Amino acid sequence: MSVVRYDLNKCIGCQHCVTVCPMDVFRFDADNMKSVIAYPENCQSCGQCYMGCQGRSLEMSYYQTSLATAAARAAVPDTVTPELVKEATIAQPEKSAEEAAAKEAGGEGGESGGWSGSK
Structure with missing residues (x-):
């Protein structure tokens, strides 16, 4: 789980998130008068x-939308947007569930799919 920006337009620039964050995740962009999630990892x-959040522009996401390391962040092309990352992240568990179902249906040697306690 991590913090994500719900809507940057709702950020009122109060800097509460910058001040209260114990892990130094946020930075304040003085040019736009908005706080930004600079270090989501x-x-x-x-x-x-x-x-x-007074502007109600943040949300806690159950999906990890941040990149784990700076090296991984550097490898991402400039065309990637937070929306694309969120879509891909949300779709990933469905893909895994589909793969698990296909594996269970196709390769268990005729068992009913439950654990029998012996092989």
Whole structure:
């Protein structure tokens, strides 16, 4: 779980998230008067930013939408947007469930799919 920006337009620039975050996830963009999620990989899901967001522009996501390391972030092309990352992340568990169902249906040697306690 990590913090994600629900809607940047709703950010009122109060800097509460910047101040309250114990893991230094946020930075304040003075040019646009908005806080930005600069280091999402540092998020520990404490929810302090979410609970105090006066503009209601943050949400806690059950899907990890951040990239784990700076090296991985550098490998991503500029055409990737947060929306594309979120779509791909949400679709991934469905893909895994489909793969698990196909594996269970196709390769268990005629068993009913349950665990019998012996092989």
